[in-house]
Amino acid sequence: MEIEELTAGELLEPDPAETSRLRLTDTGRGLHERTTAEISGITDRLYAGAPAEDLAVAGRVPRAACRP
Numbered sequence: 001m002e003i004e005e006l007t008a009g010e011l012l013e014p015d016p017a018e019t020s021r022l023r024l025t026d027t028g029r030g031l032h033e034r035t036t037a038e039i040s041g042i043t044d045r046l047y048a049g050a051p052a053e054d055l056a057v058a059g060r061v062p063r064a065a066c067r068p
Contacts, residue, residue: 003022006028011024012024012028013025
């Protein structure tokens with residue numbers, strides 16, 4: 001989605017404290033919370049039963065790949 005679509009959909013709004021920035025609206029925060037909860041449930045099911053060591057490695061790989 002484009003910024004204009006997010007503001008038109010009332011998911012983002014200008015931050016009154018710093019008008020050059022945007023912030024989530026209450027609607028945007030609600031959508032973020034619901035989406036995060038759904039993704040968390042999917043992630044839990046995907047990794048259920050995986051050994052702790054494998055999960056630790058899986059967590060380190062993206063961080064290492066993102067280092068400059």
